[in-house]
Amino acid sequence: MAKRGRKPSKEKKGYWYAEQEQAVRDFISANTQEEKEKIFNTVLKPALSRMTESIIRRYNLYPPTESFQDTFDDTMSFLVTKIDNFNPDSGYKSYSYFGTIIKNYLIYKINQFAKNQKRNSSYDAYNTDEMSNITDAIRYSYNNNNSSTDIAFLGELMKKTADDISKILSEPDKNRLTKNQIKVGNALVEILTNWEDIFDQMGSNKFNKSSILLFLKETTLLSTKEVRDSMKNFKNNYYILKKAMLDE
Numbered sequence: 607m608a609k610r611g612r613k614p615s616k617e618k619k620g621y622w623y624a625e626q627e628q629a630v631r632d633f634i635s636a637n638t639q640e641e642k643e644k645i646f647n648t649v650l651k652p653a654l655s656r657m658t659e660s661i662i663r664r665y666n667l668y669p670p671t672e673s674f675q676d677t678f679d680d681t682m683s684f685l686v687t688k689i690d691n692f693n694p695d696s697g698y699k700s701y702s703y704f705g706t707i708i709k710n711y712l713i714y715k716i717n718q719f720a721k722n723q724k725r726n727s728s729y730d731a732y733n734t735d736e737m738s739n740i741t742d743a744i745r746y747s748y749n750n751n752n753s754s755t756d757i758a759f760l761g762e763l764m765k766k767t768a769d770d771i772s773k774i775l776s777e778p779d780k781n782r783l784t785k786n787q788i789k790v791g792n793a794l795v796e797i798l799t800n801w802e803d804i805f806d807q808m809g810s811n812k813f814n815k816s817s818i819l820l821f822l823k824e825t826t827l828l829s830t831k832e833v834r835d836s837m838k839n840f841k842n843n844y845y846i847l848k849k850a851m852l853d854e
Contacts, residue, residue, distance in 0.1 A: 621652070621653045621656040621657060622653050622657065622701045625649060626649060626650065626653045626700070626701070627699060627700055627701070629645050629649035629650050630650065630689065630692060630694065630700040631694045632645050633645045633646060633650060633689060633690075634689070634690055634692065634694065646686070646689075650689070654682065654685060654704060655678075655682065657701075657704060657705065657708065658678060658681050658682055658685065658708055659678060661705065661708050661709060661712070662674065662677060662678060662681070662712065665709070665712075667709070667712035667713065667715075667716060668712065668715070668716070669715055669716055669718075669719035670719070671719065672715075677712070677715070680715070681708060681711055681712060681715075684707075684711050685704065685707060685708060685711075688704075688707050692704075762851070763847070763848060763851060764798045764799075765798070765799070766847055766851070767794075767798055767843075767844055767847060768794075768795045768798035768799045770843050770844075770847055771791050771794055771795050771798070771840055771843070772795055774791065774839070774840065774843065775788060775791045775792065775795070781839070783839065784836070786826070786828055786832050786835070786836040787836045787839050787840075789825075789826040789827075789828060789836070790822060790826055790828070790833055790836035790837055790840075791836075791839075791840060793822050793825040793826050794822070794837075794840065796825065797822075
């Protein structure tokens, strides 16, 4: 009587076998880009896609701000650039090589995210003063306790700051301005040159840092972080200008 046993599976459940190992060798030794693309698309891409997806999901390795698809696409793009670096004669399997690259890259992305979060948290706290500093000329003008001399100084500072920002905006390529920086710069010029008209209905008690930030957000349609990041390009010029006026 024949022994009963488990029927062999007709479909492989894994994704990396001798076929994929050989495909890596063939890919590296291929003489033309056309050969590489054929090997990659027919054999390597499906296997590497499953490997990448499996590692991301199994270890939950993706930054909180990224969607799974974004992390997957980014990792796959990075992985493709590393295929040719594998040495088939090293004694190691390409399976382990690619798995290590994927894990290390994902860990790197998460570490970068953590560093950026820490940096942004510190920057946001620091930038509360930045928002006040670059707009203090406007805010202080509503303070009835300021002397006429102070108001005249601050009015002149507003005008010169607006002119300085306008000059920066006139040469966006030279100053390497992003689209967001241009939007924020134009909004700042609008505030600094027309503050009396813009905030006439707000009243002195309502005119504060939050009002300025709200105006910038509504004018540029940017987030708070985008507005604050984009102001960095103008704040140093403001400090230099203010110091020069005080030294006169």
